[in-house]
Amino acid sequence: MSKYNRLAAAVFAAAVAFQAPAFAEDKPDAVIAKVGDLEIHQSELDLAVANLDPQLAQLSDEQKKVAALSAAIDVKLLAQGALTEKLNDSEDYKKRMQYLADRELHNAYFKKHVVDTVTPEEVKARYDKEIAALPKQEEVHARHILVKTEDEAKEVIKELDAGKNFADLAKEKSTDPNKSEGGDLGYFGHGRMVKEFEDAAFALDKGTYSKTPVKTDFGYHVILVEDKRVAPPPPFEQVQDQVRQLVMRDKYLELLAQAKQSSKVDVMDETLRKGYEEANKQPAPGDQPAAQPQQ
Template sequence: MLSYNKFAAVAFATFVAFQAPAFAADADAVVAKIGDVEIHQSELDLAVANLDPQLAQLPADQKKVAALSAAIDVKLLATAAAAEKLEQSADFQKRMSYLKDRELHNAYFKAHVVDTVTPEEVKARYEKEIAALPKQEEVHARHILVKTEDEAKDVIKQLDAGKDFAELAKEKSTDPNKSEGGDLGYFAHGRMVKEFEDAAFATPVGTYSKTPVKTDFGYHVIKVEDKRVAPPPPFEQVQDQVRQLVMRDKYLDLLNKAKAATKVDIVDESLRKGYDDANKQQLQGGDGQPPAEQPQQ
């Protein structure tokens, strides 16, 4: 079954979506002043977008205060740094050049990947993933758990005599779900201990096990209510993760075209081997990583 967790795991390993903050038309309203230096709403929006993940979980009003505090701290020390002309140092210039390239990369990614994904593409990718999934059987079962084999045999006798399974589970079972009549819901292979699972999948629908099933938990009597092919997760539940997969593929396509058009020469031999191996892996399955959702510090 293509579970939410599977989609999420693949998406996380291969892609983290980038989104630029959205600014209103009057985004440059002044929200604070530090001496003669102004902080505008657009800068505050950027500060909010770049908050530490822990602070990003705060309520909106507290998040704005935390962002404003961070923006003021930045302005204070940036002003002091400018007074010392630190921006003229070679190290600073190199860093600014790198940051410019990274932000251009992010902007290009947004323009040619994020903004180009359509709902139709996402739905088509979902259908493709679903169609490729192997069919997996699930069983819907109830059980009555007791401590001894003799108790389990007595339960079977009472069921043979016409006793209702759910009512008997409420009366006899030691499992915490006894109040639900021993209902375990649907489960697939690998979810239960082997002895229990083997017995459940071998029992016909509408019948119960005629001999006690022993596990480390005790002795079980199992009734099978239904069997089915496991349904896929609803589109609405996983569409965000599927959208990330679509964006990952678009991103990798952009990179591959750019690499084909421009020669990349790695001078260091050890780095060249690692780079070549990484590119082979990317072409085989794709683990290229687009820019992070929030600009890196």
């Protein structure tokens, strides 16, 4: 992924984080407390709850509200002192307020032109596109019997050759903790097992077992492959939130591209300018791989 994509992803994540508290549904903004002549409204409490320290996440909802109210009252108490001293007239305060105002305007614009425009049809279409781009991955459904020595494994193979049931032998002889399930490992793909075991399992045909013991650091294995398949994609319901983020990210990038076309960006510091230009290089066609929904 290009530096532009990494930077854009980081900016997008920050935008999503910043905008969340501001998107609460409109409702009557009741006064819930007063500090001198200053009022604390429900909207302020909601913002205070949303911005509580993550260390307080384990608190109950009621405890969070109390902690947030306490923080809001503390803010109002010192804000009164700041107003008395006219700190709101300082240049530093005005600069900070301008930055915060710009950020909130950014968030409001982001909500209107990105968040509110995403449709279920767009999300489903993007899911279908991402699934179509996923590489096909083979999986095997295997059982195994794990023993300590090669001779024990060879004896297991002889019993299988004589017609013994694999699952029954696993319950009887395997030293693996899953022996009670008949050695069933379920479906797994490449990279899930140690290499020696994986190579042997994928080399077997469906319905066959290893005719020679497979040695790993855990001991000696006899492997039965019950089935082979192409790994199914993650269901839409499981990944739709992640896919929606992809749709939002692309809309956000398009919105930024349009804004940059209409407004020239000049960075005066040469070092920062070079870094900004490098980080914001547009990817060449095909440079941005399709993001894959996580299984």
